[in-house]
Amino acid sequence: MKKIFIGLTVALLPALAIAEVTSEVAIEQRQAAFKEIKAAVADVKDALKAKDFSAAESSAQTIVGNAQQVTELFPAGSFKGDTRAKAKIWDNLADFQQRQQNLVTDAEQLVTASQSGDVGTLKGAFKTLSKDCKGCHRKYRQVF
Secondary structure, three states: OHHHHHHHHHHHHHHHHHHHHHHHHHHHHHHHHHHHHHHHHHHHHHHHHHOOHHHHHHHHHHHHHHHHHHOOOOOOOOOOOOOOEOOHHHHOHHHHHHHHHHHHHHHHHHHHHHHHOOHHHHHHHHHHHHHHHHHHHHHHEOOO
């Protein structure tokens, strides 16, 4: 019996190590994506002030690409390590995934709004996107 337990432990160690690396990589990748989203949101805000619809569209496209990528970067257990993701993400996974999908959809709407050439439309889409970010961060991101 003891030999079976030791054998299973040894056999499972590589799988556990891979899972941990996967979580670490996912954390690094999602943090990088969120940094790009944050920078692109600031760029959209600046473009909105300057009424530079081309710059707004380019930044909105960056947000879309990163928002789509982030949806795959929250594997189970990836709240451990150098991250501010709260564990309750995985307790409320359906809500969290819906919020991520809303981010993607509203980022796509931001692209469309930037193509409209209408400041009011762009402001409205930007406000909606900002609410997505704030709502998710308040619920699923640790402050410190």
